Amino acid sequence: MVNIRNLDPSASPLDYYGSELRRLREEAGLKQGQLGDIIFCAGSLVGQIETARKVPTRAFSDRVDAALVTGGVFSRLVGLVLRSQLPTWFQAYAEMEAKAAYISSFQAQLVYGLLQTEEYARALLGVDRPGQVDELLAARMERQQILKRDNPPALWVVLAEAVLHQEVGGRPVMRDQLAHLLTFLDHPWVKIQVLPFSIGQHTGMMGPFNLLRFDSDPDLFYEEGYADGYMTANPSVIRERSVGYARLQAAALSPEGSTQLIARVMEERYGDKPEPDGRGVA
Incomplete structure (x- = not known):
């Protein structure tokens, strides 16, 4: 059955996305199932996104733009939609992170978000919010x-060695995560x-923190707590x-020495070893 829930486009970026998707689909003379067939997904998914019950992905947005010949409307809009799914207290930092010219990060327990693999991130996000993992x-x-x-x-990211040893998602996930870090060795x-x-x-034992620098705006300091974050441009804190x-x-x-240590931990801790039940880990 076609879902005909009405949306208020001004309620949120997700509602606006859904209302625009419905409007342009109907202008093209397509039913939800027909559009789904064109972009290789179920018509029910189209319906869920049109009614703001499911969050679109970038891949979905790219395919819809191509199918409806929108000129990239949804590919541009999806970034705003996805940022709106972040915790409210984190959204301000994410917006400034996207504008920064230089990011310095110290991480004591976890790989910095910009360097996480999907499975590593999925394992982390599933701990406290299992019902919102996909979004x-x-x-x-x-x-x-x-x-x-x-x-x-x-x-520029400084990781405490503990980050390499804190197993997140199991050994295969950690191996892939460390392998991903190694791909940045020659990144400019x-x-x-x-x-x-x-x-x-060391001075980082107070906890992880980030410093953001901009081309024309004041520097920012950011640190994250359990349920909120603190951001300031106070010059004394920045200094x-x-x-x-x-x-x-x-x-x-050094970056080169760090690469060697990451590779060694990857092989020695997360390499091919039998699991307790006797199965091997690739």
């Missing part, structure tokens, strides 16, 4: 689009350093944390 995952993957721009931000705009256990106490980040960079292994 949150799509939003996190959308954040990574900034690294694919013609003029991406420079990204992304550098990764690992802060080894042997360094002992203190910038010095702290420089100390972390100086104490960490």
Whole structure:
């Protein structure tokens, strides 16, 4: 049955997307199932997106643009839709992250979001919000689009060695995640350093934090708590944390040495070993 739920296009980006999808589909003289056949999905999915019951992906948006010859309307709109699925307290940071010219990140427990694989992110997001995993995952993957721009931000990430050893999603997922980090070795705009256990106490033990720099706006400092985030442009905080980040960079292994450590942990901890039930892990 065709879902005819009415939407208020001004209610949210998702509602606006759904109303525009319905309007342009109907203008093209297509039923939901017919459009679904053209873009290789179920007509029910088209209906769920048109009624704001399901969040569209970038791939879905690209196919709809091609099918309805929209000139890229949905491919442009989907970024806004996906950012709106992020936790409210995180949306302001995500918007500034997308505008930054230079991103510095220290992570004590997790791989930075812009460098996560889909399965690693899925495992993390499923812990507290199992019913929203697909939407949150799509939003996190959308954040990574900034690294694919013609003029991406420079990204420098310092990871505590514990990040490499904290198993997320199982050994195969961790192996793929560490392999993904290795692909950035020769990336012109992304550098990764690992802060080894042997360094002992360090300024990052207060917790993870990010510094954002812009071409014409003040620098920003951001740190994330359990249920919210704190962002400030206070010059004294920026100065203190910038010095702290420089100390972390100086104490960490070089990008080349970090690559060697990541590769070693990947093989020794997440390589081909039998699981407790006797099965091997690829």
